[in-house]
Amino acid sequence: MSPRRTIAFIVMLAASFMVAVDATIVVLALPAMMEGLKASLDVVVWAIVVYLLVVTVFSTQLGRLGDLRGRARVFNVGMALFGLGSALAGASTNAAELIAFRAVQALGGAMMTSNTMALISDYFPPERRGWAFGWSSSVWNLGAVVGILAGGLITTYWGWRWDFYVNVPVAAIGFLLGLRYLEDLGERTRRSFDIWGAASIGASLLLFSMAGLEIAALGPTETAFLEAAAGAALLIAFALIETRAPEPIIPKSLIGLKMFTMSSLSLFLQTAANYAVLFLLTMYLQGVRGLNPFQASLWLMPGYLIGAVAASAGGRLADRLDPRLVASTGLTMQIIAYLLYRAVLTTSTPLVYIPIIASVNGVGAALFYSSNGKLVMWEVPRSLYGAASGTSRTFGNIGMIVSFVLAIVVSAAAIPRELAFQIFAGLTSLDPALMEPFIDSLRSAFLASAIIMVIAAALSWARLTHTPRQ
Incomplete structure (x- = not known):
């Protein structure tokens, strides 16, 4: 790969890293934001919720816009908006401003993430995409880890506003490099939106x-x-x-591609199951075991780190072996991890079990993401790369919302919903009398996640019966 394309790929990876950092960095800052902005938890939590909403609502349209107006152009505008939204969010004087500026930041993030898969597909031939998607997944995992650690350290030593300000120089450099090195290699079609x-x-x-x-x-x-x-x-x-x-937002020819549809549905089911587990483990470590958010993140971190390493290796496997086999194996590993969580979690489980099982889950997720990205784009014509990238991202984002709802609803079977939110934010722990009922509800939730993942795995294994056309 030429130096110019290498720099362009680094810009794509930097965007993925930055968006991943921002997805986790805010969680540990919620108590500090509540104090600094004189706002309640049910208001400040919208700084997280609005981000997910905006990315979910706009990813499909922005991916299609990339097809019609240029994927690199949409990506670069997104980088600038992300930096602007970060600067404004850091300077917020009240909760309403913070939520509004987070929406601006999220719109920028959506413009980048909805076109990243398409840009990678533009820059890499099918036989190299597993490697590229593996690196993208690896960087995302590293970003999530850095966000967890940085969120605690930055909020403690510099204040919550710097959780947003740190994005600004990265976005500025990324924007300038994107203008210089990121090119539209796809078949841009100047038609009506x-x-x-x-x-x-x-x-x-x-x-x-x-x-x-x-x-x-x-x-x-x-x-x-x-x-x-x-x-x-x-x-x-x-x-x-x-x-x-x-010029429909989701062209009929795209939905007619069996590999794209099956892979996007697998992604939806995988995220619906996977992100619930993160919420549930966070509530277990903070509510039952009495850890603070930073301590809880340290026990979860090994799963992300090992997943980051496995993602790169998984991408290479997806190029050498059948990516359908690699992705399906990953989902099967995640099912095993969820059943292990259900079997071992009690009020006195040795905490060392958490990172061990989280590592199994992390490797499974890494194998799935690096291979499934390749499968999503396998049959898609270049003129529809943006629509495919954005639509697939939307499937994943909807799965995240379903996952969040699943975690809270199941937890609320044993404890009040308000208490569940407070535990997740690290503001309180559980009364001992509620711990056993809460553990029982967690076991039910892990079983529900395992069942959802079984459906995802069945759909993924079924892809082996379909011969994709290059």
């Missing part, structure tokens, strides 16, 4: 997401039902609009 389709799918995803968060916070309320019903109606409207649009 489907505004009505983008608006309808965005509103539908927003309403579905809000319904899920409403259920997590308050249970199955009438408002949640109405939001879900309205989301379903808009989804139907989106489907009708797409049949008439000259």
Whole structure:
């Protein structure tokens, strides 16, 4: 690979790293933000929620926009917005400003992440994409670890505002290098952008997401039902609009690609199961074992680190072996990890078991991500790389929301929802009388995650019956 393309790939990896850091760095800063902005937890937590909402709502449309207007161009604008949003979030004077500026930051993140998979596919031939996606997954895992550690250290020694300010120089350098070295190698098609389709799918995803968060916070309320019903109606409207649009947001030819559809559904199910486990372990370590957020993160960190190493190796395996086999093996490893969690977690489980099982889970996830990214793009024509990248990212983001709802709903079977949020934020621990019922609910949640992962693995193994066309 030429030096110019190497620098361009480093810019893509830097974006993945930065977005991953920001996904975890804020969690440990919640108590400090509550104090600094004089806001309650149910308000400040929206600094996390709004980020997930914006990325979920806009990824599909921004991926398609990359096809039509240039993936590198959309990516670079996203890098600039991410840096701007970070600077403004750090300077926030109240919670409302923080939430608004986090939305700006999230929009920038969505512009980058929805086009990264497409850009990698532009820059690397199919026989090298496993290696490239492996590095992307590895950097994401490292970013999550750095975010956990940096969040505790930066908030403790420099204050929560610097959790956002640290992004600014990285984004500035990334933007300048992107302008200089990142090129559009795809087949840009200067056609009309489907505004009505983008608006309808965005509103539908927003309403579905809000319904899920409403259920997590308050249970199955009438408002949640109405939001879900309205989301379903808009989804139907989106489907009708797409049949008439000259340039649909999700082209019919893309949905017709069996490998893309099966791989995206596998990603949805995997994230729905996987991220719930992170929430559940965090609540176990902080609520039952009485650790603070930084201490809890240290016990979870080995899984991320080993996953980061395994992702690079998994990417090379995906290039040498059948990536369907590598991805499916990874999901099977994750099922084993979830069943082990269910079997061993008690109020007095040796904590050393956590990083051991987390490492099994981390390796499994790494094998899946590095291989599944290659499979998502395997049959996709270059003119639709952006649409495929953004749509697949949306599947994953929806899975994360489902995962969050699953974790909170199952926890709320044993403890009040407000207490579950406080435990996750590290503000309190459980009363001893509630620990056994809470452990029982955690076991049920791990079993539910294992069942979801079994469905994902079955779908993934079924891909072996389909012969993809290059």
